[in-house]
Amino acid sequence: MDDDDWADVRTACRGLEPGSELETPVSGRRFTVERTGNDRIVVRFVDSGEERPLWREQFGVLVDQLEGSRVAVDDLQPGIEPYAAIVTLTESAGVSDGAIVADPDDAAGESPFLVPAVEARTSTERVRDDALLLASHLERVAEREPESLGTDPLTDLYVLASDVQHGADRLRRTARESLLERLGPNQELHGRFGTVRRTVRERRRPADDEAVFDALDERGVPREWVLGVDPEKLDVVVSVTDVPAADVYDVDETVYIQKTGVDEDEKYSRLQGLVDRIEELEGAEGEEFREELDEIEERLEEALSA
Structure with a gap:
């Protein structure tokens, strides 16, 4: 590989957005x-x-091979995959019709194996970032009740709160599985912010009809006592007959807000702005900020140990 080609590869790598990742073409x-x-x-x-x-x-070797032929993506060996992914970052190679090619007209520099930073974040990082955005938004509207907010900030408040809730719930379920492996019966675990214990909750569902009827018959209980309308069968009847739904259903209407879209790019752009502001905390101002955080942590430690 000549110096110019190598310089192109290094430049493409150095130009990657912080936090972005690449993905091997076959093994992923x-x-x-x-x-x-x-x-x-x-x-x-x-x-x-x-x-x-x-x-x-x-x-x-890979670049020389591209000069005379196309390299099918599916034929790449595991050891060559990362080389191929990086080569497609340069302006001299790309992917076209399932193959890596040299000097493509439209695909050069647009690697399908590049994962932008906003997409490369782990689920835990997404929760952290959404929580940071929500905290920043609350800081701006902290002195106002939600009903007094304008439509745009109120919508943003709902979307961010929803994202944090769903992300935190997924994270909580993951933590729960790990904690269950560490907790024995009637055992508690204590952290800095709280305590958890293993709890057993039973949820009953009917056994199959034959088992239920056998148990009732054995004890002289009339089967009619447990027979009723099957909701699934009723749905079918309403769908294929002229029985009006209003005659067989009691309908309770609930009005709610549904989140229909999230602008992840806008969120990430705002997040980067917050990160940049935090990194700008230097000198006396930054030191004062860190001292305040240390004092808060010390007070929390004292309160928790009291």
Whole structure:
């Protein structure tokens, strides 16, 4: 690989958005570019944490192969996949009709194996980011009741609160499974912010009809006592006959707000602005801010240990 081609590869890697990832074309393994050198590019696989050097000579072999032919994506070997993903970042290669090609008209520099930072975040990171956005939004509207807000900030409040709720619920379910493995019967675990214990809740559902009828017959209980309308069968009857739904259903109407869309790009842009502002806290102002946080933490520690 000549110096110009190698410079293009290194430039493409250095130009990646912070937090973005690449995905191997066949196996779908995510990896990040850690650093570039004179003779290698070091990547780290997200699933294992393994770091692997990708050598300049191997990039040269792939580029030379592209000059004379197309390389089918499905034929890529595991060891070549990360090389191929990175090559498609450059302006001299891309993917067209399921193959990596040199000098494509439309695909150069538009790698399908690039995962933008906003999409590369883990579920935990998304909850953290949404919570940060919600906290920032609440800071701006803290002195006003929701009903007094304008339509736009009220909509944003609802969307952000909904995102935090759903993300936190998913995270809570994941934490619950791990905690169940660590908790024995009647055992409690104590954290800094609270206590949890293992609880058993029973939910009953009817056994099959034959088992139920046998149990009732054995004890002289009339079957008619447990027979009733089957909602699923009633739905079918209403659908295929002229029986009016109003005659067989009592309808309770509930009006609610449904979130129909989320602008993740706008959220991420706003989040980056918040991160930049936090990073700008330097010197005396930053030190004062950190001291305030330390004092709050100390007071919490004292309150929890009292």
